[in-house]
Amino acid sequence: MSRDAVLAAARARFAAEGYEKTTLRSIAADAGVDPAMVLYLFGSKSALFRDALRVIVDPQALISAVAGGPGADPDIGVRMVRTYLRIWESEDSGPTMVAMLQSATSNSDAHEAFRGFMQDYVLTAVSGELGGGEHARLRALLAASQLVGTAMLRYVMKIAPLATMDGEDLVRLIAPTVTRYLTADATELGLPD
Incomplete structure (x- = not known):
């Protein structure tokens, strides 16, 4: 086709x-x-860029990571970080993700397309799995900030030791923060009323 x-x-x-x-x-x-x-x-080129991102980062994979299931790690942060790192470390998707994130930080059209992808697909899918609403969307965005920041430093800028660290060590370090963003009590997390 x-x-x-x-x-x-x-x-x-x-x-x-x-x-x-x-x-x-x-x-x-x-x-x-x-x-x-x-x-x-x-x-448009920006719409094509956004749809190409959707082919690479399947929001359904992130939903599955949030939902868990039989045989899945019981920790939501571990599931999310592992799923996310697999996308970046895959030979099929990693180089494209690096180029697309670089483009999103240097070109306004690519930036808007990346932002649209995050808002329309990723955040909507993950926050829906978290129960929907503004708190769920904010939780998903906080987790995304940790993950995208990690990708920027590890895969795009390649800053050691983050860039050279073993993947499972990285999961161990980052997962607790992602878990907290996604599951902590709203008051403890400091979410607005």
């Missing part, structure tokens, strides 16, 4: 060239479609 081919081409181009250097024409050529088809399917 041409939509899948365009998404695959976009993901590869964004990973290789970043947001600014990637053109809709180059994505169309890689996908074997007319550039007008790319616009028809996605509407």
